Amino acid sequence: MIYKYRLLLSFGLLLTTLYFIIYTWSALPPLILMIGWQNETEMEVLEVVDEAYQLYLISGDIVLAIDGRPVQRGEEIFSPPIKSFYNLTLIRGNVVVSQDVPTIHSSFYDVWRISTGILSIAMWSLGFLSVVFARSGQRDPVLVGLSFQLTAAGIVSPGPSQLGAFGAWLVGQVLIWLFPLIVLYLGFLPRSKPLNGLAKKMLGAVFIFLLILATMETVEVIFLYPTLSFQKILGFQLVTILTISTGTAILFSVAILFGRLLKAPKGSYERQQLLILFVFILLAFFPLFTLVILPVSQNIFVPYPFIYSLLLLAPVGYFFVLHRQGHLVLEPIFSRIITLVIMILSVGMAYFMAMYLLNEVFQIRPGEIGKGAFIFALFGFVIVGQKHVQAFVELLFYGRDGLDFFSFATAQARLSANPEPSTISDMIFEVATCLQIPQTTILVRTDNHYAFFVGNMKEITIPISHCPETLQLRSRSPQMFHHLPAWVEMSLPIAARGDTIGIYLLSRPVHGYFNTRQVEALQKIADLFAFGLLVVNLMEMMQASSSRMLYEKERQRQKIATEIHNEPLHTLTAVMMQLQSNTSDETIQSASHAIRRVTNDLRRIIADLRPPALKESIEWIVRQVVRNFEETHENILVTLQTDISSEKQATEQTKSAFYYILTEALNNISKHAQCSKVSVTLTYCENNMALEIEDDGIGITTSQSITELLRLHHIGITDMYRWASIGGGTLLLEQGNPAGTRVKLTLPI
Numbered sequence: 001m002i003y004k005y006r007l008l009l010s011f012g013l014l015l016t017t018l019y020f021i022i023y024t025w026s027a028l029p030p031l032i033l034m035i036g037w038q039n040e041t042e043m044e045v046l047e048v049v050d051e052a053y054q055l056y057l058i059s060g061d062i063v064l065a066i067d068g069r070p071v072q073r074g075e076e077i078f079s080p081p082i083k084s085f086y087n088l089t090l091i092r093g094n095v096v097v098s099q100d101v102p103t104i105h106s107s108f109y110d111v112w113r114i115s116t117g118i119l120s121i122a123m124w125s126l127g128f129l130s131v132v133f134a135r136s137g138q139r140d141p142v143l144v145g146l147s148f149q150l151t152a153a154g155i156v157s158p159g160p161s162q163l164g165a166f167g168a169w170l171v172g173q174v175l176i177w178l179f180p181l182i183v184l185y186l187g188f189l190p191r192s193k194p195l196n197g198l199a200k201k202m203l204g205a206v207f208i209f210l211l212i213l214a215t216m217e218t219v220e221v222i223f224l225y226p227t228l229s230f231q232k233i234l235g236f237q238l239v240t241i242l243t244i245s246t247g248t249a250i251l252f253s254v255a256i257l258f259g260r261l262l263k264a265p266k267g268s269y270e271r272q273q274l275l276i277l278f279v280f281i282l283l284a285f286f287p288l289f290t291l292v293i294l295p296v297s298q299n300i301f302v303p304y305p306f307i308y309s310l311l312l313l314a315p316v317g318y319f320f321v322l323h324r325q326g327h328l329v330l331e332p333i334f335s336r337i338i339t340l341v342i343m344i345l346s347v348g349m350a351y352f353m354a355m356y357l358l359n360e361v362f363q364i365r366p367g368e369i370g371k372g373a374f375i376f377a378l379f380g381f382v383i384v385g386q387k388h389v390q391a392f393v394e395l396l397f398y399g400r401d402g403l404d405f406f407s408f409a410t411a412q413a414r415l416s417a418n419p420e421p422s423t424i425s426d427m428i429f430e431v432a433t434c435l436q437i438p439q440t441t442i443l444v445r446t447d448n449h450y451a452f453f454v455g456n457m458k459e460i461t462i463p464i465s466h467c468p469e470t471l472q473l474r475s476r477s478p479q480m481f482h483h484l485p486a487w488v489e490m491s492l493p494i495a496a497r498g499d500t501i502g503i504y505l506l507s508r509p510v511h512g513y514f515n516t517r518q519v520e521a522l523q524k525i526a527d528l529f530a531f532g533l534l535v536v537n538l539m540e541m542m543q544a545s546s547s548r549m550l551y552e553k554e555r556q557r558q559k560i561a562t563e564i565h566n567e568p569l570h571t572l573t574a575v576m577m578q579l580q581s582n583t584s585d586e587t588i589q590s591a592s593h594a595i596r597r598v599t600n601d602l603r604r605i606i607a608d609l610r611p612p613a614l615k616e617s618i619e620w621i622v623r624q625v626v627r628n629f630e631e632t633h634e635n636i637l638v639t640l641q642t643d644i645s646s647e648k649q650a651t652e653q654t655k656s657a658f659y660y661i662l663t664e665a666l667n668n669i670s671k672h673a674q675c676s677k678v679s680v681t682l683t684y685c686e687n688n689m690a691l692e693i694e695d696d697g698i699g700i701t702t703s704q705s706i707t708e709l710l711r712l713h714h715i716g717i718t719d720m721y722r723w724a725s726i727g728g729g730t731l732l733l734e735q736g737n738p739a740g741t742r743v744k745l746t747l748p749i
Helices: 006-026 032-036 049-053 107-133 139-155 158-162 169-186 196-224 230-234 238-263 269-293 304-326 330-361 368-398 408-417 421-435 516-581 586-609 618-632 652-673 706-711 717-728
Strands: 034-040 044-046 062-067 085-092 095-102 440-445 447-457 461-463 488-498 498-508 639-644 677-685 686-697 730-735 739-749
Touching: 006 107, 006 139, 006 158, 032 049, 032 639, 049 238, 062 230, 139 304, 158 169, 169 196, 169 238, 196 230, 196 238, 238 269, 269 304, 269 330, 269 368, 304 330, 330 368, 330 516, 368 516, 368 706, 408 421, 408 516, 421 440, 421 447, 421 498, 421 516, 447 498, 488 516, 498 516, 516 586, 586 677, 618 639, 618 652, 618 677, 652 677, 652 686, 652 717, 652 739, 717 730, 717 739
Parallel strands: 639 677
Antiparallel strands: 034 044, 044 062, 062 085, 085 095, 440 447, 440 498, 447 461, 488 498, 677 686, 686 739, 730 739
16 A cells, blocks of 8 residues: 555655745744743743844743744744744743844854755655655565655754644654654665564564654643643653654664674675665764764864765665665666765865864864865875775675676687587586576577577577567566566577577576676676677588588488499499300400409499498497407407397488497597497487497597587597487597596487
8 A cells, every 4th residue: 555655645745845844934034043942831042043143032031922922832933924023022030021033144044944955855855766766565665765755854844843833743743753663664674584573573662652652742732732741741851752762763773784784694685785785874974973973173164064964875875775686777876976975075074083183182273275285185195095995885886796707808719719509508607606696598599489508497498579688687677577487587688680699597696686797797798699609500500511411422422332233233243144154265254253353343332332231220230330340459358238129210310320420439449549448338218229439548638519620620520420410319428437438329219
């Protein structure tokens, strides 16, 4: 309900604040700074701070009437417009006197009216921003925003409520009792978990206590005024209890914040949020204690409006920490604000405290030249120390984001050298490790959906219409993530040439949320991945083309072998048989022997073009190739294991892939391995044939990257990968255990 009517409540508080400001400017003369209520029922002249009024008023005078109208608590004392003078009926000692008091222009009064008015409007604006930025389901920002708006009304309510403005007592004497509760509640913000039972009980007890006092204040206004008050009855003012309660609430709130800061895990998002809030609060209140509460000499000018305006940094801090995760643009803005405030306060407080020490402690009165030289020196320190302050603020806001050591130039060089999915996969896991992101995946665009490319969340396929085409954060726009997995916190488009070719999905970091710098870095990384995807796509097209060419080459070899067998070899064989039937002619017999040699050569050529083993089963092919290797390598112990109960009919591509990969692997062992043992294992499982070749030689010395293999002219191994691709399977080359090389081939039947 509060969220639903938050804007209506905000504008109601704005009208209340404006009403108090307008009433102060139109009805209350500077005289109000020197009068107040004694025992809550008698109006008394307080200390006459303006020398011009000392001719008309004496401290201790009791005001009976103003312009002939008796002053009564709860009724309007001054009515607009402000007059040029007022006739006051006073009790001065034991004498009743009538005194005309002119309205004297007071710069102090003008500064007070302007500063409180601006402060209240600024406070309301900050509260309103917190309310407007809040999304459905966010209760804390709405409550905090309305609380600061109520505080804005409270800032300008004392004058109108004390002097009887219509309805002003509801804020200035009743709702103001909410302030201690508001301050105490702020001590538990920001938080990621619900309040525990003890905190709820404490806030509930404080609320009941303040509700009782607010009820007493209401009874006092409605039933006891104008002649009675609780001060007369009980001997103490309710406002004293309010002051003590507010001060106590401030101390408890700061203590709660500090305790939460100490308990928060180091490096966590919550700890960083609390630390940022502490800096805002410190900047808001430290100058007040240092320059106002500290007894500064009257010879030193203290800009009180500026000092009090710094109190706005408290709501600014809460606004930032409550809305930061959804509005990353706040981070660079507020970091610059804090840097500027720290620089200004450093100069100002150094100047004022130095002047105080010189005047009060060392009794030295520096002249204008000395003061100017000191200010000039301070600005010199500012210029020198600016980088250090900026570095501190950036560390405060962004922490150590984990990507400081990520080199884009190195990453681009890696992609250029090895433009393969494995390279992109390694890079996204490096980024995930740096940022402590448990889940990350890249999807690539196909005809009508985005499909898994690399990452640790493989079972993802998302229709194109359900994927955001721009950078999105779940904490900022949760409605954009309805069709994405629940773990996705950020969706980054991977775009090239104006088209989205992929989506980069990341979960939240372990300790919190992404900050501006991390998002900017991830956008650059996504652009890098776009370059990588384009090159990978190009390389895959080239590899697919090479695989097709390799297969077409094999088909042409088979065609040539078939044609030789069916035409020339068949004809020559028939001729040779006819010639052999005529055994009397030596010339004919010599020709017959020559033809036999030609036919044998042709059969050898046909066997090279189309190995006879390819006509058999895969198990037969493997046994035959291994037997041939064993016969030609007597110094190598060869073992063959097959685990095939029944073998389904394999395709020509699968047979060719098994034959050429096994042949090339054994050739490499013969030429390079320097081994004494070779084991070959053939297994069949779930429509897949698996072949494993392992030796105990010197081990593999080359990369599995196709790009690297081509660069190093390892054509044989490259063709092994291509044959695996032709067969629709996978090939893996790895180090053996404990030494040697292991080749693993898996192909579907």
